[in-house]
Amino acid sequence: MYAFDYQRPSAIDEAVSLLRSLEEPKLLAGGQTLLPTLKQRLAQPGTLVDLSRIPGLAAIERAGEGVKIGAMARHASVATSEVVRALIPALADLAAMIGDPAVRNRGTIGGSLANNDPTADYPAAALALGATIVTNARRIAAEDFFTGLFETALGEDEVILGVEFPKPERAAYRKFRNPASRYAMAGVFVARTVGGVRVAVTGVGQEGVFRWSAAEAALASSFTPAALDGVALDEGNLMSDLHSNAAYRAQLAKVMAKRAVEAAAG
Incomplete structure (x- = not known):
């Protein structure tokens, strides 16, 4: 692993400011992809900006007829959420299939969507359900969010706050x-x-x-x-x-x- 600096902001504005001012920053959510990549020296960020201290990013709640899931919600939380199971049980089932218990208790929905691994599960749910990815700057339809292999429409100073999933029939x-x-x-x-x-x-x-x-x-x-x-x-x-x-x-x-x-x- 290469040497890097570490920042743990306590607010979204602070995180965005770090992304704009630091050289080669990288957001850290669950770290289930990023940390193994760092250990193998396949990435060399200047600074890791850890989102785990920012309050409110892990909430799962009803939003109209659908569900809003905070970016830092763990896969295990989505899988066991009474709200998700009541409104979109297929999404809860998907979360329960991700990795193993260790991965599900650390990995986050926001991190998965931002990484856009070609074999990840959440991108399929977002695209099929017509989800909206909510960031600090705008709302992005899933149709416009995934732009290619490990590529998304996120800007360099953009942070996912949550995802809104409409309820399907x-x-x-x-x-x-x-x-x-x-x-x-x-x-x-x-x-x-x-x-x-x-x-x-x-x-x-x-x-x-x-x-x-x-x-x-x-x-x-x-x-x-x-x-x-x-x-x-x-x-x-x-x-x-x-x-x-x-x-x-x-x-x-x-x-x-x-x-x-x-x-x-x-």
Whole structure:
């Protein structure tokens, strides 16, 4: 690990000021990706700006007909939240599938979204549910937030404060996990909303999370697993690595989509 300075602000304004004034700052939320990266010397920030002391960032509450989750809410808190389980049980189920108990009790939803790992779970939920990411400066629709592999629309001095998820009519998430890391080799979040059916896929795309428009069109006509029989992903845009090739991931995504539809419909 390279040497770095450490700051622990007690207010958002203070954190933003540090981001604007320091050289090579890096925000620290749960640290489940950042700290291993630092240990392997794959990153060299000048200063870590720890958000854990800022009050109010871990709240989970009802917001209209949906749910607002603070950026520093732990995965375990989302998984067990009575509010989330009552309004969007699929989101609670997703949080319960992340990593292992140690990861779920340290990792945060804001950190996951900001990192935008191509195999992470929350980006699929945000995209499928039409979530809004709330920062210190603006509100960003999930459609505009994820811009590429480990890339988001966040500015250099922008901090995620929370995420607003509208309540769907029906929703479910299913994933095929890497047995070692428990990251999604293929994860599909299906949501039927007042605006139509939305299907988001993670763990598969070369550019990260994406909406599967062909599956959405098929499910709009018939919200059943059988509706996806004739639908296939374009393998040219999918990942191939030591775990599986693009064709295998395409098939996994289709199977996970069918399972998600079955769970949502049932």
